[in-house]
Amino acid sequence: MALVNAGVVVLDCAEPEKLAEFYKELLEAEEVAANANRVEVRAADGFRLALRRDVNATAPSWPRPENSLQVHLEFVVEDLDAVERRIVSLGGRPMEAGDAGSPLQERGYADPAGHSFTLRHGAPTAPKQG
Known part of the structure; x- marks a missing residue:
């Protein structure tokens, strides 16, 4: 039996119920x-995400001047444009777009509470540069 089992990604936010609806x-x-301070959701593929209440939560400051994300979520999608429309309709916002000519297309977004996440067509093949 494993000593450590896969857990859940937890994002702190002021209003977990609202952010849970977005995800x-x-x-x-x-x-x-769900309880008064935490809501957990599970996608059909098994991915689990919890939103935890932090009454003093502030939006992350991304992009940071040193271009360091620290932590972000990454989702693999088939149609970047369709998913972007969905994100915006749910209250998220675009943050940056990758090089359109790149074989590895990706785009950055923020959820309604300001947490960053990336959409991409495939798995990363090299470290982020610059």
């Missing part, structure tokens, strides 16, 4: 647990 819609996920 439930985006990921076509279901709510699997």
Whole structure:
């Protein structure tokens, strides 16, 4: 038996119920647990995300001057344009676009609470530069 099992990604935010709605819609996920300070959702592929209440939460400052994301979510999609329209309709916002001519197309976004995430067509093949 493994000493450590895969857990869940947890994002702190001021209003977990509202942010859970964003991710439930985006990921076509279901709510699997909730209490006064935390909501957890699970996507059909098993990905789990929890939103935890932090009454003092502030939006992350991304992009940072030193161009360091620190932590962000990454989602693999088939149609970048269609998913972008969905993100915007749910209250998210575009942050940056990758090189359109690149074989590895990716785009950066922020959820309604300001957490960064990336959409991409495939797995990364090299470290982020610059």
